[in-house]
Amino acid sequence: MSGISWENAKEGPRIGPAIDRSTIDRARNGDRDAFELIVRARKDAVYRLSFAILGNEADARDAMQETLVTAWRQLRSVREPDRFDAWLQRVVVNAARQVIRSNSRRRVREVPASTVEALASRAAPSGRDDAAVLDLALRRLPVDQRSILVLHHLEGHGVAELAEILSIPVGTAKSRLFAARRALAAAITREGAR
Amino acid sequence: MTAIPPHDRADGDWDDDRLANAFLVRAAATPPTPGDVADDVLTRLVPARRGLRRWPSLAVAAVAIASIVVLGMPPILQRLQPGATAGNGSASDTPASPGQPANVVLGALGEPITVSQALAIRDAGSGHEIRVTGFLSSMPVLPCPFEPDAGNPTRLVCPETFQWFMERAEVLGTSSPNGFELGRPTGPATQLSFALVTWPTPPTAPDLAADLPAVLLGHFHDRRASLCIGKEACEQTFVVDRVESLGGKEVPVQTQRQTEAAPRDDASVVDGLVAVAAPGAVIVSRQLLPVSQVLKVEPVLKDDQLIPFVEPAKVAWLVTTVDLIDGHPAARTFILLDGSNWFAEISAAGARVLERIGPTPSSSAPIGPTADPSAFRTAPTSLLGIEVRGVGQVNRQRQLDGATDRDEYAIRGWYIAPRPEIHCDPAPLRIHAPEPPCDDARAWLLDDPQVYGIEYGQLRANPDPGPSVLNPLLPVDMAFAVDSSWDGDTPRPQPIIVLGHFNDVRVQAFHGDAYFVVDALAWTSRGPAAAIDSVSRLADASTEDVMAVLARVNDASGHEPVATWATVVSSADFAALNPDPLPPEFQAGPPVWIVRRLIATELFGRQRFAVETAYTADNGTRIWLTPTPDSAADLATHIEIDDLDSDTTLVQVFDYDQVLATASAAPRDGSLRWQKLGPIPDVIEVARGSSSREVAVRWIGTSCDTEWRIDVHEAKDGIIVLEPWRSGEPADCPARPVKREVLFEFNHAIELERIHTGEPCCG
Numbered sequence: 001m002s003g004i005s006w007e008n009a010k011e012g013p014r015i016g017p018a019i020d021r022s023t024i025d026r027a028r029n030g031d032r033d034a035f036e037l038i039v040r041a042r043k044d045a046v047y048r049l050s051f052a053i054l055g056n057e058a059d060a061r062d063a064m065q066e067t068l069v070t071a072w073r074q075l076r077s078v079r080e081p082d083r084f085d086a087w088l089q090r091v092v093v094n095a096a097r098q099v100i101r102s103n104s105r106r107r108v109r110e111v112p113a114s115t116v117e118a119l120a121s122r123a124a125p126s127g128r129d130d131a132a133v134l135d136l137a138l139r140r141l142p143v144d145q146r147s148i149l150v151l152h153h154l155e156g157h158g159v160a161e162l163a164e165i166l167s168i169p170v171g172t173a174k175s176r177l178f179a180a181r182r183a184l185a186a187a188i189t190r191e192g193a194r
Numbered sequence: 195m196t197a198i199p200p201h202d203r204a205d206g207d208w209d210d211d212r213l214a215n216a217f218l219v220r221a222a223a224t225p226p227t228p229g230d231v232a233d234d235v236l237t238r239l240v241p242a243r244r245g246l247r248r249w250p251s252l253a254v255a256a257v258a259i260a261s262i263v264v265l266g267m268p269p270i271l272q273r274l275q276p277g278a279t280a281g282n283g284s285a286s287d288t289p290a291s292p293g294q295p296a297n298v299v300l301g302a303l304g305e306p307i308t309v310s311q312a313l314a315i316r317d318a319g320s321g322h323e324i325r326v327t328g329f330l331s332s333m334p335v336l337p338c339p340f341e342p343d344a345g346n347p348t349r350l351v352c353p354e355t356f357q358w359f360m361e362r363a364e365v366l367g368t369s370s371p372n373g374f375e376l377g378r379p380t381g382p383a384t385q386l387s388f389a390l391v392t393w394p395t396p397p398t399a400p401d402l403a404a405d406l407p408a409v410l411l412g413h414f415h416d417r418r419a420s421l422c423i424g425k426e427a428c429e430q431t432f433v434v435d436r437v438e439s440l441g442g443k444e445v446p447v448q449t450q451r452q453t454e455a456a457p458r459d460d461a462s463v464v465d466g467l468v469a470v471a472a473p474g475a476v477i478v479s480r481q482l483l484p485v486s487q488v489l490k491v492e493p494v495l496k497d498d499q500l501i502p503f504v505e506p507a508k509v510a511w512l513v514t515t516v517d518l519i520d521g522h523p524a525a526r527t528f529i530l531l532d533g534s535n536w537f538a539e540i541s542a543a544g545a546r547v548l549e550r551i552g553p554t555p556s557s558s559a560p561i562g563p564t565a566d567p568s569a570f571r572t573a574p575t576s577l578l579g580i581e582v583r584g585v586g587q588v589n590r591q592r593q594l595d596g597a598t599d600r601d602e603y604a605i606r607g608w609y610i611a612p613r614p615e616i617h618c619d620p621a622p623l624r625i626h627a628p629e630p631p632c633d634d635a636r637a638w639l640l641d642d643p644q645v646y647g648i649e650y651g652q653l654r655a656n657p658d659p660g661p662s663v664l665n666p667l668l669p670v671d672m673a674f675a676v677d678s679s680w681d682g683d684t685p686r687p688q689p690i691i692v693l694g695h696f697n698d699v700r701v702q703a704f705h706g707d708a709y710f711v712v713d714a715l716a717w718t719s720r721g722p723a724a725a726i727d728s729v730s731r732l733a734d735a736s737t738e739d740v741m742a743v744l745a746r747v748n749d750a751s752g753h754e755p756v757a758t759w760a761t762v763v764s765s766a767d768f769a770a771l772n773p774d775p776l777p778p779e780f781q782a783g784p785p786v787w788i789v790r791r792l793i794a795t796e797l798f799g800r801q802r803f804a805v806e807t808a809y810t811a812d813n814g815t816r817i818w819l820t821p822t823p824d825s826a827a828d829l830a831t832h833i834e835i836d837d838l839d840s841d842t843t844l845v846q847v848f849d850y851d852q853v854l855a856t857a858s859a860a861p862r863d864g865s866l867r868w869q870k871l872g873p874i875p876d877v878i879e880v881a882r883g884s885s886s887r888e889v890a891v892r893w894i895g896t897s898c899d900t901e902w903r904i905d906v907h908e909a910k911d912g913i914i915v916l917e918p919w920r921s922g923e924p925a926d927c928p929a930r931p932v933k934r935e936v937l938f939e940f941n942h943a944i945e946l947e948r949i950h951t952g953e954p955c956c957g
Contacts, residue, residue: 025486030704032239039232047227052217057225058917062826064228068235073697073706098824130212131219153217188208 015045015085015155025083035075039068042085046092052150053096055139066095089155089165093147100143137187145180152177236701238773281769299476299516302523306409308383309361316430321415323435323516323523328442329405330394331358331366331379340626344488346388348419348428358383359432363405377764386410387433391479391492392450411436411478411516413525417542418912421493435514435525436478452483455509458533464511467537468528471548475517475526485510502933506651509835510530520603535645565608565643569689569719576603577716578726578756578792581802582691585641586662592696600823602792602803604716607664608687610646610678615858625732625767627700628667628711636665639710643687666710667701669732671761671771671788674715691717693726693757693792696804699826702773709939713759713805714802732763732771737812747789747808749831750817755791755802762787762812776809776818776827777850784812795823816852831856832903841932843900851908860890860935886943892909892935902906902934914940915950916946 026034027189043064053074070091079110138146151157151165163173306327307315315324333356358366361382368375388394394408412434422428449461458646465477481491485508488501492512495501496542509532517526525636527540528548536544575582582604618632630636632749638646641662668674679688694712701709714726729740740760749754764769780786789808794801804823808830819830835845838859847857860866862957866881868890881890916938 009342011553023903029484029486030625033237036236039236043232044227047231048221048224051224052221057228059624061228061231064231065235066826069238069702070234070707072704073702076704076708098822130216131223133214134216136221154221185208 015049019084021081024078024084026077026132028075028081030076035072035079038071040089043068046088049089049150049155050096052148052154053093053143054099059096059099062099063092063095065091070095078129079102083164086161086164089151090167093151096147097143123192133188137184137190140187140190141180141183144176145183148177148180149184150172156182233921235902239704243871269853287414299474299518299523302521303411303516306380309359309384312432313382313384316384316414316432319415319416321413321524323411323413325409325411325438326359326432327358327409328383329363330408331356331360331364331383332405335358337403343633345550346422346428346493347387347433347491348416348431349422349424349925350387354387355385357386357388358388358407359410362403363407365405384414384430384432387416388411389429389433390481390512391437394437394445406441409438410434410442410887411438416525417432418493420542433525435516436631447477447479449480449482452481452487453482453509454518456770457482457509457511459511459530464513464528464530467530467548468513468515471528471539472515472517472526472884473535475515477513477515479514481512482532483510483512484508488512488529492527492540494540494544495529495544498538501545508534546807565687565689570606572604572721573691573717574722577691577693578803580604580693581796582606583662584662585639588794589662589664596666599797599802600695600804601797602693602695602713602805603710604802605639605664605692605710606691606694607641607869608643608646609676609690610638610643610685610687611676612637614680623770626672627702627771627773628669628698628709630665630667630703630709635669639664639666639690639692640687643685646685664710666712667698668712669700670715670757671763672712672734673728673730674712676715676718677720689719690715699774700772711744713792726757728759730761730769731736732761733812735785735812736762736784737762738787743787743812744789744812746810746815747791747817747819750819751791751793751806751808753791753793753795753806755793755862757792759790760787761790774826779816779852780809780811780818782942784814786811793823797824798917835859835936838934838936841900842902842934845902845904845934845936847936847938848903848905850906853908853914854885854906855939855941857904857936860892860937862935866890866935869946871946879916880946880949882946883937885938885939887940889936889940889944889946889949890935890937891949892933893918894931894933904936906938913948913950 019038023034023037027038046067047060047064050067051057051060054060054063069090071088075093078084080087138149141149148162148166151162157165159174159177160170162168162177163170166173166176168176250514282602288312303323303325306325306671309326309328312324312326315322317372333353348785350726358379360379363659364379364383366377366379368377368860394406410432412432414432415429416431416433418433419425419428419431430589436447439445451679461480468475468477483491488510489496511528511530511532512878513528513530514713515526515528516523518524519526527542528537529545530537536547537601538547540546559801580602583606585607588603588605612631612635616634618635622629622631645663676688676690677686679686691711693714694710694715696710697707698709701707701711703709703942714728715723716726717723731737740762742759743760761771762785764785765781765783768776768780772788787808787810789810790805791808792803795804796802797804806820806823807827808820809818809827816829816831818827820827822853828850829850833847833854833856835847835858836843837843845857847854849857860881866883868879868881871878871880881892882888883890905915907915907917909915920935
């Protein structure tokens with residue numbers, strides 16, 4: 001089955017192998033085979049982003065499922081197929097919001113006291129330790145702030161791309177990113193890992 | 195990676211690089227993508243359902259009685275009378291245009307000119323239609339790269355960039371043992387766009403010397419060049435509107451088909467509409483193509499209010515004509531959304547809507563269904579605290595706010611049921627989830643009954659920002675007693691007010707979010723409905739008292755509903771009515787109650803009404819409930835353990851797979867022999883209780899939330915998974931570790947080794 005290639009790079013944030021415009025058009029027409037191609041090409045990216053925002057497998061699974069169903073149901077509304085990936089990331093962020101809202105609870109994070117003490121005592125934490133601290137800190141943030149931080153720092157989107165993905169003005173994206181960074185700094189401080 | 199300005203940085207130690215590295219390391223720990231999720235979703239998807247039986251609809255009108263209304267900024271400017279002198283509106287798919295009696299347009303076109311003369315016209319900046327004689331260069335078979343953005347007929351891409359129309363036959367290709375080379379003509383020549391017509395097949399290699407004499411109708415300085423990247427080059431393209439002759443043989447006017455879909459309208463209908471809109475114009479070519487391809491031919495429609503919103507699978511007719519503009523022959527283009535009333539002329543400024551209305555028995559007879567304009571005079575203006583709005587108002591708001599929410603709407607409109615004799619093939623199941631029917635069996639809800647019959651129901655049909663048409667879905671378990679909206683073949687629109695919402699999770703069709711699902715009929719011309727609440731019994735077996743069911747749901751919900759819609763259905767039919775997967779407990783056994791409750795809720799800081807849904811077995815005790823109206827259902831019934839210890843005021847145990855008899859605080863009398871469990875043994879311990887069915891679990895950690903939740907699942911291999919959750923914001927914790935000890939009594943013997951607690955980091 002054709003439709004996926006690495007050659008046809010397009011504008012905009014791309015989060016997986018390139019997808020032919022014609023494949024997206026066919027999927028927008030309700031072609032399930034074409035949509036399956038898209039799912040195969042994007043499921044890893046969708047799950048990665050879901051997991052990065054939500055921080056656990058169960059929620060990431062729920063968000064991935066919600067994303068794929070929503071994408072099918074709303075794919076027709078994609079006005080600019082060339083911006084498909086930005087649109088898909090917006091769907092992921094919205095799905096993550098819904099998962100959080102529907103859970104209205106957080107998974108317990110049980111870390112041995114010895115681990116916390118060890119983290120706090122290290123003068124120069126390694127990247128892996130930083131990741132653990134970052135993980136703890138992100139869990140203290142609202143999902144919208146987690147989303148914008150993940151999209152910026154993990155997915156590498158600039159402010160303009162964030163604005164597009166989140167459907168907000170550029171100025172708003174900038175201020176939200178600023179606020180999220182401040183909140184993250186405070187959370188890192190609270191986790192005692194500085 | 196975009197750098198964050200210094201003032202944005204988290205702090206001096208956590209600079210951008212450190213933060214980025216931490217994100218990457220954290221991401222590297224992402225578990226493998228679960229393969230089953232995508233497979234499950236793909237299995238469940240419902241494709242778009244097309245019309246299965248052709249409806250002798252208003253749209254498929256005989257051309258002779260078609261009318262056209264010009265809709266512009268003043269909504270109705272002019273009504274054109276049918277039967278005006280047509281250009282070459284023939285009823286066949288290939289009208290012999292050149293053979294028709296000559297008219298002024300053909301006369302103005304005159305005899306074919308040479309390529310040299312054509313180039314002079316081009317260089318003078320003229321976009322007039324001209325008829326040119328010359329030779330099409332021969333073409334080798336070329337491998338062309340993929341062009342994702344070839345969306346303008348004046349922008350030439352491979353292989354058109356290698357095609358020439360020459361004044362005299364020239365050999366451009368030379369063959370050699372190493373292949374062939376293509377040169378440029380030495381004499382007068384131009385390059386061509388065949389975006390609007392079927393590209394004639396010129397001789398190919400090895401007959402590279404065999405150029406093809408042709409007469410082409412077309413023009414330079416096409417209006418679309420202004421939207422082309424490289425406007426000046428695009429203006430030099432000769433856009434072919436018709437291939438008149440090839441090799442000395444006349445080529446009839448053709449319809450270039452880019453779709454296998456069978457159109458509802460045929461060429462004669464389209465020609466007739468054009469003839470009424472542009473009397474005297476000569477049709478020179480037609481295209482039948484999916485709407486998704488229209489923007490490639492007519493990029494100006496990208497910003498149109500309609501085209502980007504039309505279901506891409508729909509088919510459109512594009513018709514190119516030549517008419518006299520200011521005394522000169524020029525191309526005019528018309529578009530008809532197949533099977534619809536939306537007909538427009540396309541110019542450099544966009545689409546000028548010429549909405550077709552018909553058929554009419556005579557030009558003086560009323561058009562379409564009529565209705566009493568005062569019918570809503572006594573209708574309420576709000577229902578249950580929800581403002582009653584028109585169809586167009588609701589659609590406009592959804593366009594502004596996005597289409598993802600599930601707010602409850604009260605909508606006022608004229609209702610027209612499907613014609614009584616229409617049946618879809620195959621017929622839907624007696625009990626089924628709300629789903630779009632075949633096109634001909636759609637119900638209609640309209641602000642203006644006159645627009646009944648437009649085919650793209652959810653979409654706009656006029657220049658207003660919001661469409662005034664909906665095709666509501668009427669669930670099988672919803673009472674809908676409306677007077678007949680048909681009197682023989684005559685529609686009798688009924689004024690109604692309904693409650694309902696978009697984006698219902700039960701509608702799993704492609705583009706399922708666009709459908710408005712009715713929850714209740716609230717008002718008709720006979721007055722308010724007897725009751726907004728309803729109970730629908732789709733199960734044959736006698737069932738529990740509905741009041742007991744509602745009380746059970748009420749206890750689990752915590753919300754006070756303003757309306758309640760209850761349905762009881764046999765477990766065998768449950769999945770058909772509710773396609774969202776729910777656990778096996780509802781797939782066999784007693785009938786299932788589905789209780790849908792309209793509640794006041796909040797969405798991202800905005801207050802609204804929306805529907806939450808609860809499921810419970812008849813005479814059962816367990817409730818599944820949507821935690822928010824936008825989420826999937828979750829188990830709501832649980833075991834509560836109050837004051838587990840000094841740190842924990844409440845533990846809720848959710849027994850998903852019904853494996854528990856009880857759950858309680860573990861005895862702290864020293865009778866339990868704790869043993870390590872899992873990869874972080876200093877965090878989780880288990881102990882045998884007083885019987886083989888009892889297991890105590892101890893969690894040790896720093897999380898000190900006072901309320902906990904523990905989900906209990908049984909995996910297929912008999913493994914028991916205990917997932918603890920905390921609720922609310924994390925609290926500041928004491929320095930000492932927090933221990934929580936819970937005793938679970940299972941309803942069968944359980945080995946300690948079969949107790950799992952999920953990821954170490956998450957309990």
